[in-house]
Amino acid sequence: MARGNRLLWITSVAAAALAGSPDPGIARQSQAAVETPRQPAQSPKETRLARGKYLVEHVGICLYCHSEIDWKAPGFPQIEGAKGGGAVFPDKSVPGLVVSRNITPQALGDCTDEQIARAIREGSGCDGTRLFPVMPYHFFRAMSDDDVAAVVAYVRALPPVKRELPANKIPDEVWASLPPPESITAPVVAPARSDKAAYGRYLTTIGLCVECHTPVDQRGAPIPGLTFAGGRVFDGPWGRVAGANLTPDPSGIPYYDEALFRQVLHTCKVKARELNHIMPCEYFKGLTDEDVSAIFAFLRTLPPVAHDVSNIDDPTPCRRCGQPHGLGERNEPVPPAP
Ligand code: HEC
Ligand code: HEC
Numbered sequence: 001m002a003r004g005n006r007l008l009w010i011t012s013v014a015a016a017a018l019a020g021s022p023d024p025g026i027a028r029q030s031q032a033a034v035e036t037p038r039q040p041a042q043s044p045k046e047t048r049l050a051r052g053k054y055l056v057e058h059v060g061i062c063l064y065c066h067s068e069i070d071w072k073a074p075g076f077p078q079i080e081g082a083k084g085g086g087a088v089f090p091d092k093s094v095p096g097l098v099v100s101r102n103i104t105p106q107a108l109g110d111c112t113d114e115q116i117a118r119a120i121r122e123g124s125g126c127d128g129t130r131l132f133p134v135m136p137y138h139f140f141r142a143m144s145d146d147d148v149a150a151v152v153a154y155v156r157a158l159p160p161v162k163r164e165l166p167a168n169k170i171p172d173e174v175w176a177s178l179p180p181p182e183s184i185t186a187p188v189v190a191p192a193r194s195d196k197a198a199y200g201r202y203l204t205t206i207g208l209c210v211e212c213h214t215p216v217d218q219r220g221a222p223i224p225g226l227t228f229a230g231g232r233v234f235d236g237p238w239g240r241v242a243g244a245n246l247t248p249d250p251s252g253i254p255y256y257d258e259a260l261f262r263q264v265l266h267t268c269k270v271k272a273r274e275l276n277h278i279m280p281c282e283y284f285k286g287l288t289d290e291d292v293s294a295i296f297a298f299l300r301t302l303p304p305v306a307h308d309v310s311n312i313d314d315p316t317p318c319r320r321c322g323q324p325h326g327l328g329e330r331n332e333p334v335p336p337a338p
Contacts, residue, residue, distance in 0.1 A: 045153075048149065048150045048153050049150070049153050049154055049157060051146075051147070051150035052150035052151050052152070052153045052154025052155070052157075053154045054286070055143075055147055055150060055151050055154070055206070056151055056154050056155065057283065057286060058283050058284060058285075058286035058287055059203065059206055059207045059283075059287070059291075060140065060143075060151065060206055060207065060208070061207070061208060061280045061283045062084075062103070062151075062155075063078060063083055063084060063283075064280055064282075064283060065087070065089065065100045065134075065135075066084050066085070066086055066087065066100045066101070066102075066103050067079065067082050067083050067084060067085060067086075067087060068082040068085065068087045068163075069087065069090075071090070071236075071237035071238060072237075074277075075277050075282050076238065076277050076278070076282065077282070081161065082161060082163070083104075083158065083159070083161065084102065084103045084104040084155070084158045084161055085102050085104060085106075085161030085162075085163040085165075086099060086100050086101050086102040086103070086107075086163060086165045087099070087100055087165075088165075088166065089134055090236040090237050091234055091235060091236045092235045092236060093233075093235060094134060095170055095171055095174045096168070096169040096170045096171055096174070097166065097167075097168060097169040097170070098132055098134045098168055098170065099165050099166055099167065099168050100134075100135070101125070101165070102161060102163055102165065103155055103158070104155075104158045104159065104160045104161045105156060105158065105160045106160035106161055106162055106163075108126055108155070108156070109160075111126035113149070113152045113153075113156075116152045116155060116156075117148045117149070117152050118183075119131060119135075119137070120137060120140050120143065120148055120151060120152070121137055121140050121141050121143055121148055121184055121188075122137060122141070122181060122182065122183055122184055123135060123137035123138075123181055124181055130175075130178075130181060132168060132170055132175075133178065133220075136208055136211055139205050139206060139208055139210070139211055140206060141182075141184065141188075142188070142202065142205045142206060143188065143206050144188050144189050144190040145187055145188050145189070146189075146190070147190060147206070148188075177219075190202050193290070193294070196293070196294045196297040196298075197294070197297045197298045197300075197301050198298075199294045199298075200294035200295045200296070200297050200298025200299070201298045203291055203294060203295050203298075204295055204298060204299070207284075207295070209228075209246070209295070210227065210228060212232060212234075212243045212279075213228050213229075213230055213232065213243040213244065213245075213246050214226060214227050214228060214229065214230075214232060214243075215229065215230065215231035215232045215243075215321035215322070215323060216232060217322065218322075223321055223322070223334070224334075225305065225334055226305060226307060226320070226321055226334070227302075227305070228245070228246045228247050228299070228302050228305070229245050229246075229247055229249075229252070229305035229307040229309075229321075230242060230243045230244045230245035230246065230252070230307055230309040231243065231245070231307060231309050231318060231320070231321035231323055231325055231328075232321075232323070233323045233324075233325060234278050236278070238276055238277065238278040239276060239278075240315070241276045241278055241311050242309050242311060242315075242323065242325035242326070243279075243309070244309060244311075245305065245307050245308075245309050246299055246302070247299075247302045247303065247304050247305045247307075248299075248300060248302060248304045249304030249305055249306050249307070250304075250306075251305075251306050251307055251308045251309070252304065252305070252307075253299075254304075256296075258292070258293060258296045261292065261295075261296045261299075262289065262292045262293075262296075264281075265281060265284040265285070265287060265292055265295075266281065266284065266285045266287070266292075267281060267285070268281035268282075273312075276311065306331070306332075307320055307321065307331055308327035308328075308330040308331055309325050309326065309327060309328075310325070310326030310327040311325075311326055312326060313326035313327050314326060315328060316328040316329040317329070318331050319331060319332065319333040320332065320333060320334055
């Protein structure tokens with residue numbers, strides 16, 4: 001891929017701006033509330049593992065990127081026995097060759113919990129090397145200490161997978177252009193579930209909705225003013241498809257109600273229209289109704305952003321997000337900052 005092409009990474013500053021900073025005050029009171037609903041006979045260890053499974057399998061879509069996928073089969077399933085074993089990242093926009101690593105105990109057996117947590121939230125690999133930000137650590141940075149501990153527990157419990165993977169081939173100048181890694185030095189807590197919209201925002205960050213539904217510029221940085229307004233293009237074995245505008249603008253999803261939203265996340269069908277399954281419904285179908293409701297409540301608080309995006313019409317240049325996509329011709333350029 002040519003240098004200067006759209007890259008699937010963004011600066012952590014921009015990611016933080018997209019994610020919003022959680023209010024530690026509210027969140028601290030509610031650590032217990034963040035866990036999965038408890039079942040009576042579960043030990044704390046089982047509860048943590050169940051929470052980790054939920055986050056890995058249904059929220060953070062870890063295994064979509066970290067498993068070999070059958071892109072020819074409907075719904076793009078993981079290949080049997082390859083779960084967590086790593087895979088070549090197939091989106092054409094990445095510079096060079098990006099390979100997700102094997103995250104099963106086969107590869108991470110000697111790493112400490114702390115090292116795995118740092119890989120997830122800070123982008124420092126277990127071997128101390130820096131991770132390329134296709135691994136979405138800029139978003140997982142928002143993951144609470146409890147949640148990342150649960151994710152680590154579940155990753156450690158995956159069945160070991162033995163696999164040969166090619167090495168990353170990322171041009172030096174791309175590495176050099178990345179912002180320096182940032183450590184997490186203060187406790188990270190999730191917002192209280194009772195603050196539905198705030199908890200929904202948390203889920204849209206660690207569930208990467210904001211990453212896939214915000215268009216990026218040539219350098220991979222989100223375009224100001226277009227948060228959740230769609231138009232980010234995904235080009236790979238699944239086809240060429242743009243993320244949808246999720247804001248309540250007439251060009252977004254103003255007509256959705258919670259029932260339709262739940263149906264879309266669980267089935268990838270918007271009434272009769274079937275979505276491309278690069279939208280990770282196969283994973284989101286396990287989202288609880290409570291979490292779906294929180295995400296919907298949060299999306300309803302977004303300012304409407306006018307940005308027509310369609311995957312039914314042929315791509316045309318868009319002066320708003322800079323990426324050609326269906327109905328691109330309808331969009332005006334972003335007004336210059338005052
Ligand atoms: C969009 C794709 C993507 C998603 C989603 C993703 N990862 Fe990754 N991950 C990667 C890539 C690519 C790398 C390797 C980057 C590199 O080698 O520079 C990586 C690296 C890692 C590493 C470092 C392994 C090592 O050897 O140090 C861990 C641990 C990890 N990911 C865990 C997770 C977990 C847990 C989740 C979900 C909460 C997750 N990843 C979600 C793409 C992804
Ligand atoms: C890996 C990227 C990716 C992630 C992560 C992702 N989406 Fe999507 N989403 C897409 C793409 C691409 C489409 C457009 C699919 C199509 O039109 O066929 C889409 C479509 C949708 C639609 C349908 C809109 C419509 O009516 O046309 C909704 C709703 C949606 N996403 C919500 C979400 C939510 C909520 C999350 C997080 C919980 C999320 N998405 C995470 C890529 C993603």
